[in-house]
Amino acid sequence: MTSLKKNILALREKKVIVELGGGEEAIEKQVAMGKLTARQRIVQLLDKDSFHEYDLFVEHGVRDFGMDKKVLYGDGVITGTGTIFGAPVCIYAQDFTVAGGSLGLMHARKITKIMDHALKMKMPIIGINDSGGARIQEGVSALAGYGEIFYRNTIASGVIPQISVILGPCAGGAVYSPALTDFVFVVENISKMFITGPNVIKTVLGEDISMEDLGGARVHAEITGNAHFYAQSEAECFEQIKKLISFIPCNNTQKAKKIEPKKPTFKKKIDDIIPSEAKEPYDVRDVIRAVVDNSDFFEVQELFAANIIIGFGRMNGETVGLVANQPMVLAGVLDCDSSDKAARFIRFCDSFNIPIITFEDMPGYLPGVDQEHAGVIRHGAKVLYAYSEATVPKITVILRKAYGGGYIAMNSRHLGADFMFAWPSAEIAVMGPEGAANIIFRKEIMEAEDPNKVRQEKVKEYIEKFANPYVAASKGYIDSVIEPSETRNLLLHALDVSKNKEETRPEKKHGIPPF
Amino acid sequence: MDKQNENQNGNQEFVDFIVTARKYKTKLTNKYLARQKWEQFNPGYVKSFLPGTVIKLKVKPKQKVKEGELLMIHDAMKMLNRVVSPITGVVKAIHVTEGQKIPKNFLMIEIEPK
Numbered sequence: 089m090t091s092l093k094k095n096i097l098a099l100r101e102k103k104v105i106v107e108l109g110g111g112e113e114a115i116e117k118q119v120a121m122g123k124l125t126a127r128q129r130i131v132q133l134l135d136k137d138s139f140h141e142y143d144l145f146v147e148h149g150v151r152d153f154g155m156d157k158k159v160l161y162g163d164g165v166i167t168g169t170g171t172i173f174g175a176p177v178c179i180y181a182q183d184f185t186v187a188g189g190s191l192g193l194m195h196a197r198k199i200t201k202i203m204d205h206a207l208k209m210k211m212p213i214i215g216i217n218d219s220g221g222a223r224i225q226e227g228v229s230a231l232a233g234y235g236e237i238f239y240r241n242t243i244a245s246g247v248i249p250q251i252s253v254i255l256g257p258c259a260g261g262a263v264y265s266p267a268l269t270d271f272v273f274v275v276e277n278i279s280k281m282f283i284t285g286p287n288v289i290k291t292v293l294g295e296d297i298s299m300e301d302l303g304g305a306r307v308h309a310e311i312t313g314n315a316h317f318y319a320q321s322e323a324e325c326f327e328q329i330k331k332l333i334s335f336i337p338c339n340n341t342q343k344a345k346k347i348e349p350k351k352p353t354f355k356k357k358i359d360d361i362i363p364s365e366a367k368e369p370y371d372v373r374d375v376i377r378a379v380v381d382n383s384d385f386f387e388v389q390e391l392f393a394a395n396i397i398i399g400f401g402r403m404n405g406e407t408v409g410l411v412a413n414q415p416m417v418l419a420g421v422l423d424c425d426s427s428d429k430a431a432r433f434i435r436f437c438d439s440f441n442i443p444i445i446t447f448e449d450m451p452g453y454l455p456g457v458d459q460e461h462a463g464v465i466r467h468g469a470k471v472l473y474a475y476s477e478a479t480v481p482k483i484t485v486i487l488r489k490a491y492g493g494g495y496i497a498m499n500s501r502h503l504g505a506d507f508m509f510a511w512p513s514a515e516i517a518v519m520g521p522e523g524a525a526n527i528i529f530r531k532e533i534m535e536a537e538d539p540n541k542v543r544q545e546k547v548k549e550y551i552e553k554f555a556n557p558y559v560a561a562s563k564g565y566i567d568s569v570i571e572p573s574e575t576r577n578l579l580l581h582a583l584d585v586s587k588n589k590e591e592t593r594p595e596k597k598h599g600i601p602p603f
Numbered sequence: 604m605d606k607q608n609e610n611q612n613g614n615q616e617f618v619d620f621i622v623t624a625r626k627y628k629t630k631l632t633n634k635y636l637a638r639q640k641w642e643q644f645n646p647g648y649v650k651s652f653l654p655g656t657v658i659k660l661k662v663k664p665k666q667k668v669k670e671g672e673l674l675m676i677h678d679a680m681k682m683l684n685r686v687v688s689p690i691t692g693v694v695k696a697i698h699v700t701e702g703q704k705i706p707k708n709f710l711m712i713e714i715e716p717k
């Protein structure tokens with residue numbers, strides 16, 4: 089045997105050992121927790137045989153607390169590049185079988201190295217989190233590692249898509265990397281995210297709460313809004329990630345990949361979706377499904393602030409971002425959470441050259457002390473900021489109600505919408521007819537013999553005069569009043585017209601959005 | 604209705620919901636249903652700003668206290684916090700004992716203005 093052959097065999101043997109991570113016993117434990125190993129996750133997510141690993145032989149250099157005698161293969165994280173549907177991505181996966189996936193200096197260096205690579209090569213980065221937290225034996229070096237990851241998350245924001253997948257614990261400081269990224273994926277019974285764990289809460293407060301109830305997948309998908317995609321299994325989660333990747337471009341200088349255009353397959357007639365009675369609810373996603381290619385709507389943050397709907401679809405094979413008020417939940421009002429949800433999504437679309445289509449049917453802002461005190465002014469302003477700031481093609485279709493501040497906020501002409509369409513059912517007014525009539529005709533109503541009767545008459549009068557799209561159209565705030573069945577064709581036309589849209593903003597370091 | 608729709612809503616019934624004088628039929632979210640009711644601020648209520656432990660009580664019921672006078676020591680967030688009287692008055696009630704662990708916003712002492 090030549091010496092090269094010997095060396096090759098030695099390399100292979102070495103790789104087998106290192107690739108086992110924490111060893112068979114630790115892998116058994118990982119499986120018993122219902123989790124895949126870090127390596128299995130990467131292989132399942134990426135195209136077959138596309139993964140190329142970096143830094144397999146990295147080791148820590150810690151001498152304290154007996155660490156000099158411990159070998160941690162790969163230092164508890166696997167990093168590399170591969171492809172999803174043929175598109176290159178950078179990826180890292182924390183390996184819980186190696187010292188609980190704890191983050192030390194070299195572990196962090198591997199992550200920051202692959203992040204730098206992603207930013208330089210302008211491709212998406214996917215981080216799979218499964219870690220007990222900072223490696224305590226490494227002290228402040230572990231903190232430094234986190235800090236350097238957060239810094240890169242921030243610098244890469246808006247340049248390359250950043251995706252976080254929570255497939256195990258992600259606690260304490262570790263939570264801030266996902267929080268800084270664009271999309272966070274969680275899986276039922278596996279994902280756990282919190283700043284302070286149940287043990288500390290029990291010691292300090294005496295409150296007994298399970299990890300799942302404190303920071304499980306469902307909590308982050310529905311209550312906190314930290315997560316964007318919720319799945320029942322890791323396999324389902326990987327399918328969601330692949331689908332997302334198919335909808336978004338690889339960086340902020342590119343457009344998302346065009347696919348073959350398909351007609352909507354949605355069965356219900358678009359004219360029949362909205363109930364004739366203005367106060368009756370319906371599912372606004374039906375309108376979206378009736379207009380997008382193949383009726384394929386990929387919803388983001390489905391469970392959080394369900395009074396607004398956001399997500400991706402395609403028109404003529406090209407990705408669009410969709411924002412729509414949901415009359416079925418909380419009457420489709422804007423509130424703190426829904427404002428936050430919509431604003432962030434709009435900024436993602438704008439950063440990554442994705443046109444935004446807005447479907448509007450909203451009665452105003454959510455009334456209540458809790459909303460006012462929670463800062464609905466500050467949060468609501470985020471929507472105004474995000475729409476005004478965006479320079480991608482911006483199209484609005486007013487389906488029904490567009491009242492007051494909500495009319496302005498939902499991508500109105502006044503915030504720079506490129507196209508304003510309204511269905512004949514649109515009601516564009518300073519407030520709902522009942523509220524307006526109560527104010528305008530206060531005296532007549534109060535002095536009437538039968539105030540209720542007069543109020544009803546005045547409300548009717550107001551509805552006939554103002555609760556329609558024609559007042560706004562007469563001022564040019566609405567470009568066209570259209571039939572519902574024309575919607576898809578006109579949207580396609582609008583997108584076609586705005587293909588070469590150019591809109592510049594004054595030069596600045598950055599704006600100061602109302603975070 | 605599909606399963607996802609059922610999941611995302613706190614109650615499955617469409618209810619009346621008023622926004623600027625108009626009544627809409629809609630569903631409510633779990634989060635909306637769990638929101639906290641607003642309470643009028645009472646200047647004589649001494650509540651905890653942080654979760655923690657009562658270390659030492661410095662006053663007794665019916666004792667007169669001046670504004671700014673030390674009422675108790677509250678160990679929270681690795682600090683021994685001095686809790687002082689917000690107003691001048693009489694200690695009406697003490698709802699904590701030394702060594703007791705308390706959550707945030709817990710009513711610890713009531714002062715009656717004098």
